[in-house]
Amino acid sequence: MKIAILGFGSVGRGIARIVAERETGLVITAVADSKSGCIDNNGLNPLEVIRAKEETGLCGKKGVTPEYIIKNADYDALVEVTPTNAETGEPSLGFIKLALSTGKHVVTSNKGPVALNYDELSHIAREKEVQFKYEATVCGAIPIIQTLQYGLAGNKVKKLYGVFNGTCNYILTRMADERLTYKQALLEARELGYAEADPKYDVEGIDAAIKLVILANTIFGMKKRLEDVEITGICSLTSEAIELAEADELTIRLIGEIDNERGTLRVSPRVIPKDHTLVVQDTLNAVTIETDLAGEVTLIGRGAGSIETASAIISDLSFISNCHDRSS
Numbered sequence: 001m002k003i004a005i006l007g008f009g010s011v012g013r014g015i016a017r018i019v020a021e022r023e024t025g026l027v028i029t030a031v032a033d034s035k036s037g038c039i040d041n042n043g044l045n046p047l048e049v050i051r052a053k054e055e056t057g058l059c060g061k062k063g064v065t066p067e068y069i070i071k072n073a074d075y076d077a078l079v080e081v082t083p084t085n086a087e088t089g090e091p092s093l094g095f096i097k098l099a100l101s102t103g104k105h106v107v108t109s110n111k112g113p114v115a116l117n118y119d120e121l122s123h124i125a126r127e128k129e130v131q132f133k134y135e136a137t138v139c140g141a142i143p144i145i146q147t148l149q150y151g152l153a154g155n156k157v158k159k160l161y162g163v164f165n166g167t168c169n170y171i172l173t174r175m176a177d178e179r180l181t182y183k184q185a186l187l188e189a190r191e192l193g194y195a196e197a198d199p200k201y202d203v204e205g206i207d208a209a210i211k212l213v214i215l216a217n218t219i220f221g222m223k224k225r226l227e228d229v230e231i232t233g234i235c236s237l238t239s240e241a242i243e244l245a246e247a248d249e250l251t252i253r254l255i256g257e258i259d260n261e262r263g264t265l266r267v268s269p270r271v272i273p274k275d276h277t278l279v280v281q282d283t284l285n286a287v288t289i290e291t292d293l294a295g296e297v298t299l300i301g302r303g304a305g306s307i308e309t310a311s312a313i314i315s316d317l318s319f320i321s322n323c324h325d326r327s328s
Contacts, residue, residue, distance in 0.1 A: 001321045002041075004030035004075040006066045006095055007082035008049075008059045011109060014310035015079060016046035024314060025321055030073035034083070037064030041074035066091070070098050077105035077131075077320055079313060086201065086210060089113040100124040100132060107316040109136035109309050115213045115226065122218075131323065133316035134218070138211045139164060139285045141308035142301040143315065148219045148289070155291035157220070161257035164211045164267075166283030166303045167195045167202035168234050168254040172269075173281050175242045176251055182237055194283055204233035205267040208256040212265045216258050224265060232268040249274050 003019075003026050005012050012031070019026045027043040033053070038044060038060025053059045070078065078099040084092035089112035096113055099106050101124055108114070113121065114134045125132040135145045148157065163169050167189055174185040186203070189195035201207045209229040216222040234254055245252050255270040255278070272278060277298045280286045285303030290296055302308040 001025060001077060001317065002027050002029045002043075002075045003077045003079055003317065004028070004032075004069055004073050005079045005081065006032050006069065007080065008033040008053055009081070009083065010306035011081045011309045011313070012079070013050050013053065014306045015081070015313055016050055018310055018314055020046035020050075024318070026314075026317060029075050030069045031059045032064060032066045032069045033059045036060045036062050037066070037069050039064065039069060039073045066095055067098065070095060070102065070104075075104065077107060077317060079317070080106060080108040080110060081309075081313070082110070084110045084112055086110075086112040086115075089116045093117060096121060096132075097124065100128055100130060103128045103130055105131045105133075105320050107133045107136075107313050107320070109134075109313060111137045111207075111210050111214060114218065115210050118214070118217050119223070131320045133320065134214070135316050136309045136312035137214055139287060139299075140166075140301070140303040140305060141311045142285055142287065142299050142303060143312070144215070144287055144299055145219070146315070146319075147297070147299060148215070152289065152291055152294060152297065155293045157260050157289055157291055159257065159259050159261070159290040160215065160287065161255055162278055162287030162298075163253055163280060163285050164208040164256040164287070164303070165202055165205075165254060166285060167199065168205075168208070169280065169285070170194050170283045171203070171234065172237075172242070172252055172254065175237075175239055176246060179239060179243070181239050182234070203235050205231040205254060205256075206233075208254060208267045209265070212256045212258055212267065216265055220258070220260050222263060222265075229265040229267060231266075234269055237269055245271050246274075251279055253278060 030039045036058040092110040093113040171185040216224045251274050256267045278286045286300040288298045
């Protein structure tokens with residue numbers, strides 16, 4: 001299957017490296033970053049494109065834009081991993097609409113377009129008889145969407161809750177293990193690259209809330225928006241509160257929850273037993289799904305990172321490729 005990649009930062013390069021080093025059945029025919037692009041409909045050499053990007057800052061020729069690639073390259077699926085504003089979904093939203101409208105499959109890691117415009121994008125995909133996949137938008141390498149859509153098919157999901165943000169989990173882990181203050185733990189997270197210079201989306205619970213909206217809308221058909229989520233972050237959490245919990249063999253984690261029966265979404269710090277399955281360390285994510293037939297199912301894994309995100313994208317591409325093979 002031929003793919004075009006929009007966005008050639010760490011995730012885009014991670015995807016290209018996987019294609020170069022493994023038998024994925026994928027051929028990269030086009031790549032674009034914000035300043036340049038390249039096309040070879042017979043297949044690019046992924047390692048050469050990576051080398052060019054790392055040495056020059058460009059993946060190809062200046063003036064070859066994402067829009068040009070979407071309209072002119074020969075590909076079956078667009079991999080959309082551009083830097084995007086989570087509040088507007090742009091420029092990712094425009095790229096996805098354009099590709100779907102031209103009858104191309106799309107795989108994205110961008111949360112904004114899925115949280116804001118899932119109904120519209122899925123409608124275009126159905127109309128054009130193509131796939132729109134977004135596993136990488138929630139919990140990184142954890143196949144939470146595939147599990148809910150296919151692995152637990154036939155089950156009624158009563159509730160879903162867990163640790164959706166690795167940055168917050170790292171901060172809370174360090175506050176508990178080393179008795180650090182919130183500011184000290186945040187500074188450490190920044191130094192290690194786990195937190196952005198402006199960590200607002202993570203520590204205020206917004207990132208976790210956006211992921212809940214994606215799951216609520218795409219899996220449960222709730223038609224929720226970010227403002228429908230009750231959100232409390234970890235900014236005001238004190239080391240004293242952590243110590244009080246620890247004294248009773250408890251700890252604190254930022255938990256996101258979808259109550260499918262009540263139709264409510266919430267993100268907030270929760271006090272839970274230290275031996276609870278959701279008490280994972282450092283930047284791990286963990287999600288428990290309560291079902292009527294399978295009981296409780298808990299998924300644990302790496303929720304962020306370029307290779308982890310690339311793993312989820314490759315999984316979606318493999319799904320599309322397999323569907324294409326069965327239909328042909």
